[in-house]
Amino acid sequence: MPKLRPTTRKLVLLGTIGGIILIAGYFKVFLHSDLRQPIQYNHKIHIESAGMTCVDCHESVLVSASATIPRLEICTSCHSGEPISDSPEEPKLLKFVADGNEIPWQRVYSVPDHVYFSHQRHVTDGRIECATCHGNIPDFTQPVTSTFMPVMMESCMDCHRLNGVTNDCLACHR
Amino acid sequence: MPKWAMVIDLDKCTGCDACAVACKMENNVPIADPAEAQSGRAMFWMDMMTTTEGAFPNTVTKRVPKPCFHCDDPPCTLVCPVGATYRNPEGLVAQIYHRCIGCRYCMAACPFTAKVYNWYDPKWIDGAEVGNPDVSRRMVGVVEKCSFCSHRLMSVKETAHREDRPIMDGEYVPACAESCPAEAIVFGDIENEESRVYRLSRSYRVMRYGEDLGVKPKVYYLSRRTET
Structure with missing residues (x-):
């Protein structure tokens, strides 16, 4: 030196x-994550108190490749006009409803365009629980801002190997 | 396990280029600008091989559509240093773009020049930016080629699995076969003795390119002429 x-x-x-x-x-x-959701959405309350299921809002999960982030219309089927809870987050939602603007939810899970991933194939055909990849969402009191299982090829391949599913590149890559 | 193969009937083919256009649209194959195309960088997965013989005005033009032959003994997969191209159990020679390092060994190894290289990031004409969402966009520096529209196989497999039945003959067809107005291109499982491809591949008119190379191409040509 x-x-x-x-x-x-x-x-x-x-x-x-x-x-x-x-x-x-x-x-x-x-x-860990620099994501911030526009509303501090509470999954737990919706599932436990309101008795909803994942499919009620993520409506395409059983029938298409994408599970879909809920449209404003789905929120307005319960939240319209007067607040139905004392949550400080509800007025934010009602403002979106009053303005008729879609809520700018930040997408957390996404696969690159050279990967084909289908929710229908995994949930309907493969009978995999949502929690396997997304964690125990019914216990989440805060919105999802980071991935539970990293969206990486290793995660996919490990699970495929354990369940005896093909690991041929062409089964997922396009 | 099925083994996918193609039969192209040159006696039916009119050389209309519909297959080449359908392929470009289906697979988001970039359109090279005229200057690049002149320098031999036009990109086709389904290439129309055109030769003209004789002296004007007595010329004969021959057109032969040429996809990747998806050889059963492919030389391209042997030379790939990173395993970006390989032959899968169903006989499809796959190209995994994100694994490709762009060394172009496979292009040199392919006797049929079926592979093309992305010399620059693709430029899309107005309105064609979105393309087919079922096929990824390739980036600069990777090799690409005909995939026998393997993305279509994914969705066909899913449907068949859901309905608990095998894939039917003619259910999985690439865009070129689907678009051919003369129905000159037939696609299917060559190991299924009831498939059209199996029957046609045993025709007396059949020939394959590179038969002497021992690469066993899975694209069969039918022609009454002795040489094509």
Whole structure:
């Protein structure tokens, strides 16, 4: 190690720390998720108190590739006009309803376009529980902002291997 | 396990190019600009091989549609250093674009020049940006080729599985076979003795390209002429 002047040493130190922060930020080491949902949606209350099921809002999960993020119309079938709870989040929803604007929900789970994933195939045909990939959503009091199971090829292939499903590339890649 | 194969009846084919156009649309195959196309970078998964013989005005033009032959003993898969191209159990020679590193060994190995390379990011003409959502868009630096429309097989398999039955003959057809106005292209399972492809592949008119190379192509051509 060559002998450096104190100012140079400080600069080197600062540079190193800055570099680490930049790299960590790039790979999101410290951040689990930077997603923020427009409404602090409570899955637990909807499922436990209102007695709803996943399919009631994610209506296409059994019949199409995409499970779909609920449309505003689905919310308005219960929430229209007067608030039906004392949640501070409900007025936010009612504002969207009054304005007739769709709620800008942030999508959490997505597969790249070179991957074919079908909910129907997994849930209806494969009889896989939602919780296997999405976690125990009925216990979530906060909106979903991060993935329960990482959307990575390893996760898919491990499960396929365990269940004796094909791991041929062409079965999922297109 | 089915083994997918194609029969192209050159006696029926009029060389209309409908298969090539349908293929381009179905598979989001980029349209090269004229300058690039002139330099031999036009991209076709279903290529119309055109030769003209004789001197004007007594010329004869021959047109032969050429997809990837999905060889049973493919030379391209042997040379791929990353396993981006391989032959799957159903006989489809697959190309996994996100694994491809763009070395183009497979293009050099293919005796039929069935593979094309993305020299630049595809430019889409207005209105064609969305394309077919069932097929991924390839990016610059990867090799691509005819997939026998394997994305169609995915959905056919799903339907058949749901209805608890095998895939019927003619249920899974690529876009080229579907679009052919002369019905010159027949597609199906060559191991199913009741399929049309099986019957046609045993015709006295049958020939395959590269028979002497031992690569066993799964695209059969039918023609009454002795040489095509």
